[in-house]
Amino acid sequence: MSRQNTEDGVLLFAFTCGHITLPMGFFLAGEPGKVKVPACCYLIDHPKGLAIFDTGFSPRFTGMTEGLGKIVDMPDGHNIADRLRELGVDPERIEWVINSHLHLDHAGGNALLPNATILVQQGEYEFGMGGEDGAYHTVDFDTGQPFRQVSGEHDLFGDGTVVLFPTAGHTPGHQSVRVTTSDGQAVLAGDCCNMRRSLDDMHLPDHAWSLDACRGSLETLAVLRQKGARIFYGHDPEFWAGIPQSKSLKIYMVAD
Numbered sequence: 682m683s684r685q686n687t688e689d690g691v692l693l694f695a696f697t698c699g700h701i702t703l704p705m706g707f708f709l710a711g712e713p714g715k716v717k718v719p720a721c722c723y724l725i726d727h728p729k730g731l732a733i734f735d736t737g738f739s740p741r742f743t744g745m746t747e748g749l750g751k752i753v754d755m756p757d758g759h760n761i762a763d764r765l766r767e768l769g770v771d772p773e774r775i776e777w778v779i780n781s782h783l784h785l786d787h788a789g790g791n792a793l794l795p796n797a798t799i800l801v802q803q804g805e806y807e808f809g810m811g812g813e814d815g816a817y818h819t820v821d822f823d824t825g826q827p828f829r830q831v832s833g834e835h836d837l838f839g840d841g842t843v844v845l846f847p848t849a850g851h852t853p854g855h856q857s858v859r860v861t862t863s864d865g866q867a868v869l870a871g872d873c874c875n876m877r878r879s880l881d882d883m884h885l886p887d888h889a890w891s892l893d894a895c896r897g898s899l900e901t902l903a904v905l906r907q908k909g910a911r912i913f914y915g916h917d918p919e920f921w922a923g924i925p926q927s928k929s930l931k932i933y934m935v936a937d
């Protein structure tokens with residue numbers, strides 16, 4: 682990126698890095714059918730450095746037609762490194778990767794950001810490394826970069842603009858991020874809030890590590906939305922159809 686972000690405060694950009702087709706009930710319990718949902722990633726451009734929130738699917742899924750390849754759609758050029766290059770950002774410049782959690786659709790591109798430190802909640806790291814859950818693929822996230830394990834809220838740049846906060850439920854150490862820009866506050870929800878309707882109707886998924894914790898995390902997000910934050914829902918195809926890829930989200934910061 683030729684632009685050096687020294688004047689505009691924090692800028693936010695969004696990308697989808699692959700899609701997956703899953704039963705609708707995974708996102709909204711009791712709803713029939715299947716749904717193709719995006720894996721959503723963000724570039725947070727702070728004057729002190731570049732951070733990514735979630736890295737989508739690994740390019741190892743590109744062209745795969747068997748196994749997970751039947752449900753994962755990962756076209757050429759949609760991986761996090763190519764998305765960044767499209768924006769003029771060298772992936773080697775990314776200093777921080779914030780993983781909401783370590784599932785394969787959220788940490789699959791970590792290896793493509795070789796100079797980053799990976800920020801996860803301690804409980805997520807321990808659970809993901811434990812190998813009990815098939816949605817964790819260590820080949821995606823145990824890729825040699827240093828991990829910084831945090832517990833609870835973490836103010837990444839020390840100025841309150843990029844704050845990680847725990848939103849457990851989907852997994853034991855799930856976290857979300859509040860990003861404060863000159864245009865308002867965005868909440869990058871990840872999988873604690875799959876769809877807009879998850880929050881509008883307090884509609885839980887049909888399974889999770891803890892549905893009680895899911896409810897608590899949705900209540901946290903409801904308070905933030907009520908105060909004016911813009912929630913970026915984790916896997917909502919209708920919501921994401923209205924979000925421009927690789928453009929500053931300045932005008933999308935008004936709460937809905």
Ligand SMILES: [Zn+2]
Nearest residue numbers: 782784851872
């Ligand atoms: Zn997940």
